[in-house]
Amino acid sequence: xxxSQDSPDRRVVEFWRQYRQAIIADGLDTKxxxxxxxRAEQFVERTKNVKLKDKTxxxxxxxxxxxxxxxxxxxxxxxxxxxxxxxxFIKMVKTxxxxxxPWEKWKEPHLNFPDVLERYSGLAERxxxxxxxxxTENFRDSPKGLKAVDLYxxxxxxxxxxxxxxxxxxxxxxxxxxxxxRFLAFHNYRRPQxxTxxxxxxxxxxxxxxxxxxxxxxNQALNAIVFFYGNALGQPFGEMGEFARAKRPARxxxxxxxxxxxxxxxxxxxxxxLMAGLLYGAGLRLxxxxxxxxxxxxxxxxxxxxxxxxxxxxxxxxxxxxxxxPLEEHLVKVKALxxxxxxxxxxxxxxxxxxxxxxxxxxREWGWxxxxxxxxxxxxxxxxxxxxHHLNEKGLQKAVKTAARKAxxxxxxxxxxxxxxxxxxxxxxxxxxxTVQELLGHADVSTTMIYTHVLNRPGLSxxxxxxxx
Numbered sequence: 187x188x189x190s191q192d193s194p195d196r197r198v199v200e201f202w203r204q205y206r207q208a209i210i211a212d213g214l215d216t217k218x219x220x221x222x223x224x225r226a227e228q229f230v231e232r233t234k235n236v237k238l239k240d241k242t243x244x245x246x247x248x249x250x251x252x253x254x255x256x257x258x259x260x261x262x263x264x265x266x267x268x269x270x271x272x273x274x275f276i277k278m279v280k281t282x283x284x285x286x287x288p289w290e291k292w293k294e295p296h297l298n299f300p301d302v303l304e305r306y307s308g309l310a311e312r313x314x315x316x317x318x319x320x321x322t323e324n325f326r327d328s329p330k331g332l333k334a335v336d337l338y339x340x341x342x343x344x345x346x347x348x349x350x351x352x353x354x355x356x357x358x359x360x361x362x363x364x365x366x367x368r369f370l371a372f373h374n375y376r377r378p379q380x381x382t383x384x385x386x387x388x389x390x391x392x393x394x395x396x397x398x399x400x401x402x403x404x405n406q407a408l409n410a411i412v413f414f415y416g417n418a419l420g421q422p423f424g425e426m427g428e429f430a431r432a433k434r435p436a437r438x439x440x441x442x443x444x445x446x447x448x449x450x451x452x453x454x455x456x457x458x459x460l461m462a463g464l465l466y467g468a469g470l471r472l473x474x475x476x477x478x479x480x481x482x483x484x485x486x487x488x489x490x491x492x493x494x495x496x497x498x499x500x501x502x503x504x505x506x507x508x509x510x511x512p513l514e515e516h517l518v519k520v521k522a523l524x525x526x527x528x529x530x531x532x533x534x535x536x537x538x539x540x541x542x543x544x545x546x547x548x549x550r551e552w553g554w555x556x557x558x559x560x561x562x563x564x565x566x567x568x569x570x571x572x573x574x575h576h577l578n579e580k581g582l583q584k585a586v587k588t589a590a591r592k593a594x595x596x597x598x599x600x601x602x603x604x605x606x607x608x609x610x611x612x613x614x615x616x617x618x619x620x621t622v623q624e625l626l627g628h629a630d631v632s633t634t635m636i637y638t639h640v641l642n643r644p645g646l647s648x649x650x651x652x653x654x655x
Contacts, residue, residue: 201278202227208277214269225270238274243283246271250292254397261368265293294371334370335363341378341419342366348417353538356567365410378414383423386411439606440597444654447607450599453589460512461558461582462589464490465601467506467652469608469625471496472601476579479535480517481553485510492627501627506650517557524555527574532563534573549573611651 202223209222229249233241253267268289275284335342342363349359366378372389373381386408393399393407416422442450447466454462464475474492482491488505505513527533534549535556541548548554556576564575583601590599597603605626612622 205274205278208273209270212269212273212277214273218266221266222270222273225267226274229267229271229274238279239281241275241279241281243287246275246287268292334367334375337375338370338378341414345414345418348413350568352417353540361406362410362413365407366414369407369411378419379421386423439610440599440603441610442595442597442599442603442607444611444651446593446595446597447604449593450586450589450595453592454585457516457558457577458582458585460509460516461577462586462601462604463506463509463512463652465604466608467509467650468503469605470503471605472579472582476558476576476582478557479553480520480555480557483513483517483557485514496627499627501624503625504650506652508650508652513557520555520557520559521552523559523574524552532572532574534571536566536573536575608651611654615651615654 205226206219206223209219210216214222230238233245233249236245250264250268250271254264272284272287272289275281275287345363345366346359349362369386369389370376370378372392373385389411390404390408393404399407412423451459451462461475464470464478465472468490470478470490470492477493478490479493482493483505484491485505488507488510489502490505492501492503494500524533528550535554537545537549537554556574558577560575560577562574563572565572579601586599586601586604590597609622609626612625
């Protein structure tokens with residue numbers, strides 16, 4: 187093979203090598219360099235009929251608008267796409283139009299895209315989706331990176347206080363704050379007190395019709411906004427009228443057969459194998475497993491007490507005999523880690539504030555330690571105290587996904603698939619559906635009926651499906 191045949195490939199490799207250097211020189215997060223390259227490659231591939239040097243601002247604008255309306259990207263992912271194209275055209279292709287292209291504007295949350303307005307002509311005629319220039323002129327010339335939190339710190343402080351007063355989790359607090367930031371950005375950072383129920387309805391229509399979010403996502407946004415105005419600002423909206431509802435598709439849960447469960451577990455090891463075993467063997471939800479405390483494992487009674495499950499409810503489920511000994515051995519290691527932490531002066535875990543006020547030293551007791559502690563320390567974002575928290579659930583999620591791929595499973599397997607399999611295998615073994623309902627923590631038996639319809643056979647003692655022969 188001669189050099190002339192090799193040169194095109196070499197030029198492509200060299201181009202992306204230089205692009206990688208440009209990404210780093212631009213100051214973007216080096217941990218995500220490969221992702222910036224992938225985003226740029228996707229753009230090149232989708233628009234390969236036109237040479238890079240011949241692409242125009244309209245090509246980029248149309249591509250970004252298409253991504254925003256047809257793909258369910260997170261805000262940070264969309265920003266990543268914009269930055270990847272900015273570096274591509276400014277640093278690599280060096281086109282003149284790229285210098286004047288409004289890259290920062292496209293990175294704003296829930297931007298109103300001109301292409302979208304044209305496609306949704308009925309909405310454009312009402313002009314409710316267009317930038318509200320008259321009311322927001324003061325904000326248009328603000329410094330780069332202006333955020334709603336910077337503009338209205340008092341309002342967001344009241345939101346955090348309202349969340350914490352009701353003892354909501356840190357995740358709920360962060361989620362509500364993010365939704366209010368998006369909502370205010372959508373309305374060009376107008377004062378929250380000036381926005382009305384009609385503005386909320388317009389935003390909900392936008393999420394359903396333009397962003398095409400899932401029904402649960404739209405409901406989450408609505409809950410955050412209603413909470414913010416009702417509990418933080420003290421000005422509830424009342425009746426909001428009709429708005430576009432995101433469709434909630436009927437889904438059949440993904441369930442693994444017993445042979446598939448065995449294949450999956452062949453590719454799990456160590457702590458993640460034990461955690462996945464409890465998801466399947468006890469029917470735990472992901473966060474219920476991650477947040478287990480030592481005192482919640484009752485080896486004498488052969489049961490696990492789930493505290494503060496979905497709906498803030500407690501329940502009792504079985505401790506699979508198959509995992510009794512591995513769990514005991516695991517806790518021996520955890521206790522040694524706990525003792526080392528105590529010697530280092532950091533041997534405590536998070537305790538609910540009201541309980542901690544009543545029992546100040548309870549977080550240093552062995553029974554309250556997490557069954558699956560993190561490998562390192564972390565700083566509590568609310569109190570600033572350094573503790574050893576529980577394992578990050580993303581590690582288990584990734585381990586299950588990787589094991590499913592290695593096992594050759596074609597089904598879309600997640601941690602929740604193991605809980606679905608727990609319920610289905612119990613019902614297949616003809617255990618009483620009401621008993622299964624209690625083990626799963628469902629408020630209504632109709633939720634449990636999604637797995638299968640079987641005849642009730644009350645009065646049976648229940649074993650974990652992990653212990654079936």
